[in-house]
Amino acid sequence: MPHFLSTSDADFETRFTALLGAKREDSPDVDDAVAGIIADVRARGDAALIELTAKFDRLELTPESLAFTREEVDAHCANVPPAEKQALETAAQRIRAYHVRQMPEDAFWTDPDGASLGWRWTAVSAAGLYVPGGLASYPSSVLMNAIPAKVAGVERLAIAVPTPDGKVNPLVLMAARLAGVDEIYRIGGAQAIAALAYGTESVAPVDKITGPGNAYVAAAKRRVFGKVGIDMIAGPSEILVIADADNDPDWLALDLLSQAEHDESAQSILITDSPALAKAVAAAVEKRLETLERREIAGASWRENGAVITVSDLDEAAALSNRIAPEHLEICTAAPLELSQKCQHAGAIFLGGWTPEAIGDYVGGPNHVLPTARSARFSSGLSVMDFLKRTTLAQMTPAALKAIGPAAERLAISESLEAHGLSVRARLDKLNEG
Amino acid sequence: MPHFLSTSDADFETRFTALLGAKREDSPDVDDAVAGIIADVRARGDAALIELTAKFDRLELTPESLAFTREEVDAHCANVPPAEKQALETAAQRIRAYHVRQMPEDAFWTDPDGASLGWRWTAVSAAGLYVPGGLASYPSSVLMNAIPAKVAGVERLAIAVPTPDGKVNPLVLMAARLAGVDEIYRIGGAQAIAALAYGTESVAPVDKITGPGNAYVAAAKRRVFGKVGIDMIAGPSEILVIADADNDPDWLALDLLSQAEHDESAQSILITDSPALAKAVAAAVEKRLETLERREIAGASWRENGAVITVSDLDEAAALSNRIAPEHLEICTAAPLELSQKCQHAGAIFLGGWTPEAIGDYVGGPNHVLPTARSARFSSGLSVMDFLKRTTLAQMTPAALKAIGPAAERLAISESLEAHGLSVRARLDKLNEG
Incomplete structure (x- = not known):
C-alpha cells in the first residue's frame, strides 16, 4: 500500500514532512575505491584503463581497441531495425529543434558613462558523456545529453560506454551517430571518468563530463569536479501528478507506474481534490501491477515510496507541489497552464491529460535529464547552457x-x-x- | 624573479606546461572537522551555533542576537563616511544595471506537430551569502553576490558574516543594505554554512549558498551541495595581461600587482610580442614593489607564480591565453575587441589600456566572482542565472x-x-x- 494522506487529517503535516524527508536511496560508500581507481588511471594511463576493464567488464582491450572504429559503429547500426531507427530520428529531430531555441545571445552596449559592457557565450571545447552499460543503457539518454552539447557547439564530444563481456546496445551507437558524437570508448565506471577528466595516451581529456551512472561513476564525478565541469549527480526519479476528478484513472495509473518501474527507489505521488479519483487511481495501479513486466520493481516503489494525497482545492495542490519540488510534474486539470504558474519548483511540467510524462522521456523535445531529490528548488534540467560559458566584456x-x-x-x-x-x-x- | 619564457625557446612547451600545472595552493584537509561541525549544528541547532561561535569567534551570542537588528545595522551604517557610501552607491547602481540585462526570457510556442513547448524561469526562493570576516571582508563582494540574487527575484536573502571579537566592517553592512539583503547573521565558518543549509531554530534554511570563504567554508559548501545549491569553489585569483609595445609599463605593472597583492598564491602573467615591453614591465614591477603596502604578499606572488612570456605575434598570445583560461584577461593592444574574439576561455575580459582590471572589481558592472584555476574552460562568473532555475513545459x-x-x-x-x-x-x- 502506498501512503494515503489528506490535508484534512490532523497528522497531515507530520506525515507529509516525513514523506518529504524520507531517504529513498542507500548510497554505498565507494569513495576510497574510487580514489584508488582515479589515482591508478592518472599514474598509468591506458595500461590501468585496460586492466580495470578486463577486471570489471571481462573484456580484453588494447590501446587500439579502446575506441569503436567507424566501421564497427557502422556494423552495429546496420542491426538496428528501421522502426527503431526512425523513432530515434524523430526524437533527435525534436530534441534538436527544442534545444536550438535555448541558445542565448551575446550582448555589447555602451552605457551613459561611456563604458562599453557586455558578454559573449562560447562552447566548452570538449565534453565527455557517460552512458551506463547493461539494463540502464538508454539510447534516449544519449540523445538527451549529446544533442545539447552539439547544439552548443562542442567541437569534440566523446562517449564512454562500458561493454561488459563485449556486449553493446546497437541503439546506443545509433543514437550517438544521430547526435554527432565524435568518439566512443568501450570503458566504464570510475576508470572511464578518470580517463575523460585527466586523459591517457589514447583518450584525450575533456573539459566537462555529463551523464548518469552508478555509485562509482557518481563518486568519481564528484572527485574530478573542479578539474572538469560536471552535471548534477542524479538521484532516484520522481513524478508528481496533480489531477482533478475529470481524468481516466487508468491513464494516471500508468503515468505513476512509468516512474515506479525505473527503480524501487523511484517515487510516484498523486495529488487530487477528488477522493473518488484517489481511490480509482489506487485501484487502477493495483490492477496494472498484476500484469506489468516490471511489476516487482514498480510494485516495490509504489508500496514503499508512492503516495496519494487528497486536498481540498487545487491551490493547495500547487502549494504542496512547491514543497516537493518534483523532477516531473504532470498537471491533469481543466486549466493546466494557469495552475502551472503557481508551481515554481519543478524540473519539467507536462500539461493536460494528453501529455503523459513518457512523451517527455523520448520525443517531446525538452530534456529528460532533470533535477531530482527536491533540487528543482535551485537547479534546472540539462540544456545547451551546460555546454556554454559566458565571458564578460568591459571597455x-x-x-x-x-x-x-x-x-x-x-x-x-x-x-x-x-x-x-x-x-x-x-x-x-x-x-x-x- | 618571475618566470621568463619565450615561445622561441627550445624548452618553451615544457616550461609552459609546468607553469599551467603548478599547484599554487595547499588545501588543508579539514573535511573530518567540518563533517563534525555540520552534524553538530544539524543535531543541536542554535545551541551548537552559539557554542561554536563562542569558540571560534570569541563572541557570546544568544538566539536573539544571532542576527543583527535593523537598529544595529543603522548604527553601523551611520559610521560609514559619505565618500565611501557614495562609492558603494555608484558600484551598486552599475552592478544592478549590468545584471538586469542578464534576465533570460520565458518561451512558449506551438510546433508543426501541434505540440506546445517552452520553458519558464523562476527565482530560487531563499539564498544565503557567505561573507568572510577579518581582512578579506570585502564590501564589494557583498554587492557582487547580493545584487544578482535580488535582480533574479530571490525573496529571502540572508548573509552570514563572522564578527570575531564582535568586530564588523560597517561597509559590509552598508553594502548589504544597498543590495537589499533581508537578514544578516553574526556567524561564520562551517557552522554558518550548516545553519544556512539545514536551518536551526533561529535561522531558516535557504536553497542556495554562494560566496567565498576559507578552507572550512569551502569544505562545508562541498558537503551541503545537493541539499542546497552552491556556487563555484573559488581558488586563488589570476590575471593575464596581453599587451603590445604601445603601453605604459607602469600601468601594466600595477595591473599585475593588483592581482598579486590579493594573496601569495595569486598569479599574474604578462604575454607580449615586445621583448622591450617585457623588460620594462618587469622593471616597473620591481620598482613598485619597493614601496607597495602589501609588498610582502605581492612580491611573493610575483616571484613564485608570476610570469612574463614573449611571443612572436598576438595570435600566439591568444592561443596561449586559451590554454591558461584565465580568470581575468586584460587585452592592451591596438584592436582589443578583435583579439578578444580569439580568446574563448576567460572569465572576464578587459579591453584596452583604459580598462584596468580593478575597474571590474568594483564599478564596471560585470560580476567579479569569476572562475579560477582554469575552470573558465567550462564555467562562468556569477550571474542572475545562478539564482534562477528553468522549468520546461510541454503540452x-x-x-x-x-x-x-x-x-x-x-x-x-x-x-x-x-x-x-x-x-x-x-x-x-x-x-x-x-
Missing part, C-alpha cells in the same frame, strides 16, 4: 574612467588593496595632466 | 500525440520500459476508438 574610454574611476579607487583603498587603487589612479593622473 | 494535443506518440512508444519498448509505452498506448487507443 572604458578616458571619459568613462574619469567618471567611475574615483569610486573604484575609493573602494580599493577602503579594502586596503593599494595596487588596485593605484592602477586606476595612474591612469586618472595621466588624464589630468592632458 | 500535447490529441493530434500531436497521434503524430509523435508512436515513436515514444517504440523507444519505450526498446528500453524495456513497458509502463512508459502503455501510458502513451492507452491514450492512442482512445483516439483510435473515437
